[in-house]
Amino acid sequence: MLDRRNFIRISSFTSLLGITKATAGAGIPATKPIVISTWDFGKAANAEAWKILNAGGKVVDAVEAGVKIPEADESNQSVGYGGLPDRDGRVTLDACIMDGANLACGSVACLEHIVHPISVAKLVMQTTPHVMLVGDGALQFALANGFTKTNLLTPKSEKDWKEWLKKAEYKPVINIEKQFTGDKNNHDTIGMIAIDATGNIGGACTTSGLAYKMHGRVGDSPIIGAGLYADSEVGAATSTGMGEEVIRTCGSHTVVELMRQGYSPEQACKKAVERIIKRNPERAKTLQVGFLALNKKGEFGAYAIHKGFNYAVKSNKEEKIYESKYALNS
């Protein structure tokens, strides 16, 4: 028969076992925290996010801080300050952020004059009953909350735009910019997804969108489910490339749902890419889309339509740039 003392001893022992078991069985990855982001310029952004993740900070704070690095970097002509403008010479920014714990999210689109659209998106998430603010409304909200106006069109981007104008055709043709920029990359985005020390998953995505787009054009990047999706029960995904294709397929949400069904991050990205190709193989030959995904175990993967997509990973184990696999030999 158990006396009270032994009972307490045994039950403390089993509850100790219980705690150990719960921790090990919660699906918390050995690699947590971890942060991954699109393109090699994601490396510097990851390093900034890492400072917060490594100190036990929250995932949404980490991804915001991370993507602010390329937003403020004027040499990066595809994100934030110094981004290439639209056809009218206006730099219009798209950004969103998502907390996978409670599916809280915030977004701004076609926002002008603000260096850090991601911080405005975060404020939309935290302080308004809405998910998305666009154009003048987003600017008004930003200014009312202490953000200041900056001219985002740098001399370099203005010069490139004026060069493009010499031959510009004012009509939306997919990838037409390539004719004017040669090999130069005319579109990139930073999509960053991460797991914090508590196992919570979130992400941020920010871009100046396609260079020389029509004024008012919004891509996938600020659209929750297209350019970014995060659900801490499953994982997160983000995208880069021709936003119209990603919007058509609800790309990042598709990737997360495929992971929910049991696909690995790379398999899920591959299936989403294949869906884009299958529905219009001719169009897919001329455009790039890349998906990047992370599951709650800390496993990650990517897939693109064409060669050339890469991504940056930072965890306790590694700091590395990976080349994505791809579907078509272009």
Ligand code: ASP
């Ligand atoms: N996805 C972005 C957009 O369509 C651009 C890019 O990532 O290249 O606006």
